[in-house]
Amino acid sequence: MIKVTIDGHELEVENGTTILNAARSLGGDSVPPAMCYYSKLEGSGGKCRCCLVKVAAGSAKDPRPMPKLVASCVTQCQDGMIVESKNSQEVLDTRKAIVEFLLLNHPLDCPICDQAGECHLQDLGFEHGKAGTRYQEGRRVFNKIDIGPYIKLHMTRCILCYRCTMVADQLTPERVHGVMWRGEVSEISTYVHKAIENDFSGNMIDVCPVGALTDNTFRFKSRVWFLKPFNAHRSCTKCSGNVVAWKHGNEIYRITGRKDKYGEVEEFICNDCRFEHKNAADWTIEGPRLIDRHSVIGQNHFEAPYQDLLAKNLLK
Amino acid sequence: MQLTNRAKPVEKKAMNFSERIYLPAIMKGMSITFRHMFKKEPTIRYPEQKRDFSPVYRGVHILKRDENGAERCTACGLCALSCPAEAITMTAAERQPGEENLYREEKYASKYEINMLRCIFCGLCEEACPKEAIFLSNSIAMSNYGRKDFIYGKDRLVEPVSPPAEHVNNFEEVRREKWLSDTGREK
Incomplete structure (x- = not known):
């Protein structure tokens, strides 16, 4: 275990953890955005430059700052490293420039x-x-x-x-x-x-x-914010069959994988599930998915959020 | 039981002479009637005559065409998303080769409906539109006999193919200039 400091928060991570994953374990605003890094795909990252962070001190042994901003998704933490993400104006300005480039x-x-x-x-x-x-x-x-x-x-x-x-x-x-x-x-x-x-x-x-x-x-069937995402599953011989069914009324418009809060799918699903099963009868609906409060997908859905329903014991 | 003390007992007095002949009361009533003939009318002869609207008046929606006559709307759904009354629904379709003069972008609204009974004419759809396609015009919603007649489809929302010149490009500007000249203000 090594100690790193990200935006003033000290945390311990496994040896070999990248700065991005360390920041993700910390959570909050310090997590750099990532467009190319995908934790489920080996060798991804280092291309989009969105996740650039400032390393104010390289390690406890060699506390010199790194001369340039580094891509946090491919840079490993060192013991005693001090990283600045959202606290550094240089990083925020660079992100603005990267967005312009992209x-x-x-x-x-x-x-x-x-x-x-x-x-x-x-x-x-x-x-x-x-x-x-x-x-x-x-x-x-x-x-x-x-x-x-x-x-x-x-x-x-x-x-x-x-x-x-x-x-x-x-x-x-x-x-x-x-x-x-x-x-x-x-x-x-x-x-x-x-x-x-x-x-x-x-x-x-x-x-x-x-x-x-x-x-x-x-293609062009609907806009995502008019659909409601539900967790659904079916028994599939090729994949786990755990998907998100995007419904409008009783109609399933599309099937996608279940994505975590960083937009990365939890399990890859097969084409059979994704493209060939659009009947509501094919799927067992588990319940509505939690939509991020700031997401446009939750707009115009006036029902109480899933967690509220859970807390009030309204879901069985 | 008495709830309030405002009740008055009915008095039945005998009428005096001037009240009995009714003429003073009739003269008084007729003078009010005839006085109104010489007053300015507060009403207008609608629909032959129409009132001037404020330049920011929000009336029935219009789906604009671009300078080449192609529909600007791409069915992005932002108007329906912003609509607080949920009055707008649409279905998108893909533009086929050869339809470039009909629709400006590769996606268009094959069906676009506004329920004028739901609409509160707040103008948020106009604000939300990224394509400058929907505007609230300065005409008011027509009256109708059935509820279904208030669901305006593309046939009534899309502006005519060859609209009068002043309506084509600078819709807002023409409206503002008309208001300036009508109200006698300097430009």
Whole structure:
């Protein structure tokens, strides 16, 4: 166990823990935002630069500060390290700049995008970004691509976090898509638009932090804040069958994995569950999901929050 | 039982001479009647005549088209989200190739309904709209015989394809200029 100090809070973590995970165990405002790091995917992180923090003292042995801001998702804690996240103005200013960089080529077509309302880039821009834009040059233009029958790729919205390629690498035996080219021309592509036909390919939609990979079966069907998320399960031979069913009335509009508060799915689910079972009869509904108080998804839902109902013993 | 002490017993006095002939009372009544003929009318002959509205008057909604005549609304749902009366519902659809002149963006509202009985004309939909598609115009909701006639669909909300010139682009500005000239204010 080693001791680190994050924003003035001292905590003990396992040897080898990254600064981001240490901050997450602390919770609260000190947790740096992360667009590319995904705890369930090995090797993710270090690409989006959202999670940059200031290291005021490298370790107890060598207390010199690190010369530049470091990416907290790939930097391990040292004993006696002093980290500044939300307490450092330099970090906050850098986050503003990073949001500007991420939005350089982003089309800002949120009114059209199916991800709007649960988009990490939207949240990031809202919390850490500037209200205006200084960018006047043309943005990247791509045609929409159907990756197989279920997934739609909008390359214009992609922020190149590489999460989807890691899903393909680590969840499925053979990857048929990847990131082509380099630098500002790089793009996600399949080899000659080959369909991705793996049973778990749909998880690319869940791990995508923006609306670049979206569910074709849910395309333009509704906005996420008009739907109510319910925990549901079914017996599935391929996956655990534990999902979130997004309902409007008795109709299931879409199925996604269950995401934790950092937007990372708890269990990857199979395409069968995700795309093929949209009948309410296929699923056993466990109960409404807790929606974050600040989330737009909870808007216009006037019923008492799930935890209130639990506290009042109104749910059985 | 007496609840209050305000009750008055009815008095039945015998009428005097001037009361008995009724003429003074009739003259008094008719003078009031004839006096009103020369007063300014407080009412107007609606619908032939219409009153001027305030420039910020919020009437029936209108879904605007852009300068090329394509519908601006992309069915993003923010108007319905902001609506405190939950009067707005919509269904989105994807624009097909060849429909670029009809809809401005790749998604459009295939169905868009406002329940004018629910609507409280607060204008929050107008505020929320990121596409400058919905505006509250300065006409009032028409009366109707059935409740279902108050559910306005796209047929009544979307502005006509070739609207009068002043309505096309600078809707707000034209309204403001008209108000300035009507009220005799300097620009």
